[in-house]
Amino acid sequence: MDRIFYNGVIKTVDEAQPLVSAVCVQNGIVMRTGSDEEMLKYKTENTELIDLGGKFMMPGFIDSHMHMLATYATSLELDLGGCKSKKEVLQLLSDEADRIRREGKDGEWVHACNFNQDYWSDDKTVPSRLELDEACGDVPCYMQRCCGHTASHNTKALEIMGLMGERAETTTHNMKFFPDGTPQGQLFEGDAELILDFAEVPSVEELVHWIEEETARCAALGLVGIHSDDLNMVAPGRDLENVMAAFKIAGETNRMSVKVYEQCRVEEADELREFVRKYPKGTAYGTRFVTNSIKEMGDGSLGAHSAVLRGSYANDPEAKGIRIHDDAEMFELFRIAHGAGYPVVVHCIGDGTVDQVLNGFELVQNENPLPDIRNGIVHCQIMGTDQLYRMQRNNVLAYVQPVFCRADAGIVDDCVGPELAKQSYNWRLFCDLGVHQSGGSDCPVEPCDPIPNIYYAVTRDNGKGGSWYPENAVTIEEAIRMFTIEGAYAGYAEATRGSITPGKYADFVVLSQDLTKIDPKDILKTKVLMTVLEGETVFEA
Numbered sequence: 001m002d003r004i005f006y007n008g009v010i011k012t013v014d015e016a017q018p019l020v021s022a023v024c025v026q027n028g029i030v031m032r033t034g035s036d037e038e039m040l041k042y043k044t045e046n047t048e049l050i051d052l053g054g055k056f057m058m059p060g061f062i063d064s065h066m067h068m069l070a071t072y073a074t075s076l077e078l079d080l081g082g083c084k085s086k087k088e089v090l091q092l093l094s095d096e097a098d099r100i101r102r103e104g105k106d107g108e109w110v111h112a113c114n115f116n117q118d119y120w121s122d123d124k125t126v127p128s129r130l131e132l133d134e135a136c137g138d139v140p141c142y143m144q145r146c147c148g149h150t151a152s153h154n155t156k157a158l159e160i161m162g163l164m165g166e167r168a169e170t171t172t173h174n175m176k177f178f179p180d181g182t183p184q185g186q187l188f189e190g191d192a193e194l195i196l197d198f199a200e201v202p203s204v205e206e207l208v209h210w211i212e213e214e215t216a217r218c219a220a221l222g223l224v225g226i227h228s229d230d231l232n233m234v235a236p237g238r239d240l241e242n243v244m245a246a247f248k249i250a251g252e253t254n255r256m257s258v259k260v261y262e263q264c265r266v267e268e269a270d271e272l273r274e275f276v277r278k279y280p281k282g283t284a285y286g287t288r289f290v291t292n293s294i295k296e297m298g299d300g301s302l303g304a305h306s307a308v309l310r311g312s313y314a315n316d317p318e319a320k321g322i323r324i325h326d327d328a329e330m331f332e333l334f335r336i337a338h339g340a341g342y343p344v345v346v347h348c349i350g351d352g353t354v355d356q357v358l359n360g361f362e363l364v365q366n367e368n369p370l371p372d373i374r375n376g377i378v379h380c381q382i383m384g385t386d387q388l389y390r391m392q393r394n395n396v397l398a399y400v401q402p403v404f405c406r407a408d409a410g411i412v413d414d415c416v417g418p419e420l421a422k423q424s425y426n427w428r429l430f431c432d433l434g435v436h437q438s439g440g441s442d443c444p445v446e447p448c449d450p451i452p453n454i455y456y457a458v459t460r461d462n463g464k465g466g467s468w469y470p471e472n473a474v475t476i477e478e479a480i481r482m483f484t485i486e487g488a489y490a491g492y493a494e495a496t497r498g499s500i501t502p503g504k505y506a507d508f509v510v511l512s513q514d515l516t517k518i519d520p521k522d523i524l525k526t527k528v529l530m531t532v533l534e535g536e537t538v539f540e541a
């Protein structure tokens with residue numbers, strides 16, 4: 001044996017042998033699991049013995065939806081995530097503009113991200129162009145909301161983007177105007193990312209470095225796998241080939257510390273046809289990168305009232321939400337992916353979009369039945385109970401982000417009313433129906449730390465000392481499955497990953513406490529001590 005992990009409390013997530021104290025690993029694969037006495041018999045002179053000291057070990061975590069490269073890019077920006085007031089936000093922007101002027105960095109932007117006005121104590125309105133002018137002057141300034149669905153810009157930025165001449169009556173852009181008809185500074189949905197048209201495309205070398213750094217950060221959080229949505233994210237329409245080339249190098253030269261199941265974002269039909277021809281389903285670079293699914297956008301966000309609802313917004317009857325594709329366009333994308341054997345995973349926040357997407361999934365499967373297609377809905381936020389049953393019938397996977405509960409608990413009831421709010425985010429019913437439900441963070445929207453996600457899945461903590469529809473919570477055992485074996489299932493990898501089972505890859509995480517034994521309120525205190533990927537220690541505290 002190469003390595004024997006022993007003297008542990010090892011939860012395997014394998015019903016055949018759920019709890020053991022030792023695991024034998026050879027060539028990156030779990031060979032046997034059992035008691036210390038049994039396993040230590042396989043020790044040879046070359047075996048490395050790892051004494052777990054009674055600690056808790058389980059399969060490494062899998063995050064089923066995040067944006068690894070956007071997370072790295074975001075880490076280079078000014079982070080407004082911790083701001084508690086609008087005043088603080090404007091001060092940080094002003095300091096950043098001062099720095100740029102002081103350093104004489106002509107052409108550099110104040111590029112800020114992650115703001116959430118719901119957390120501001122003084123004034124919950126998004127700063128307008130004029131407020132940003134006051135803070136940043138003629139240094140171009142851009143600030144993006146944490147959800148990515150809206151952003152605000154100062155005058156200089158709008159000039160560079162060629163938008164200062166837009167007028168309310170004639171514009172084709174999704175933007176806000178002052179009563180005098182001039183741009184107010186705030187842009188929405190696709191237009192919130194117009195700035196990216198002016199972003200430089202990172203080189204392949206830079207991207208390899210980003211992948212190396214970001215996967216190492218993931219490993220430090222106990223992750224062994226991530227489903228990551230990266231194509232057309234950093235410089236939409238221009239970055240795909242560089243990103244794929246970078247994954248090829250990083251994967252084949254073993255520079256990745258987690259396995260990446262790529263959710264390939266290709267939103268235009270011709271580009272998608274070309275993509276699936278060039279990169280067939282399951283294109284792998286080494287053992288740690290695979291093209292797993294096609295990612296599409298369905299609608300916007302609840303906070304920005306751009307999610308498409310069946311009914312209307314309780315607190316904003318005028319809002320209609322924003323459909324990203326009409327039926328014809330969306331179903332064409334589904335057909336192309338489906339014809340190439342790729343499942344499609346679609347960002348859906350509103351129940352109106354969920355209907356559209358489920359119609360599309362049924363349509364392509366009826367036209368061309370495939371035996372094991374695992375289409376999915378990413379987020380599954382506002383949903384009617386009937387839709388959960390429909391997902392069950394069609395084996396549509398649920399990709400949920402339990403940590404969203406913290407921010408959303410405060411807004412969902414206002415947006416859709418208590419009756420629909422209670423049917424939404426119903427992780428309990430997904431489990432009861434046997435729908436494959438995996439957990440993720442949507443990082444950089446929330447940090448890709450599985451521990452808080454597991455905490456919110458179990459407690460439904462509403463951030464105000466209470467619990468938000470606690471009857472919709474899952475058990476700790478179910479939460480662990482969401483972040484292990486279900487993440488593997490979403491990656492068509494349940495036969496090789498996601499549990500500590502002889503024959504599977506040795507992907508483990510060692511934690512400071514036994515998640516199954518502690519009071520749920522103490523879950524957040526859990527520390528990651530060690531992460532093992534394919535038998536190799538990729539992180540040690």
Ligand SMILES: [Zn+2]
Nearest residue numbers: 066067229442
């Ligand atoms: Zn996302």
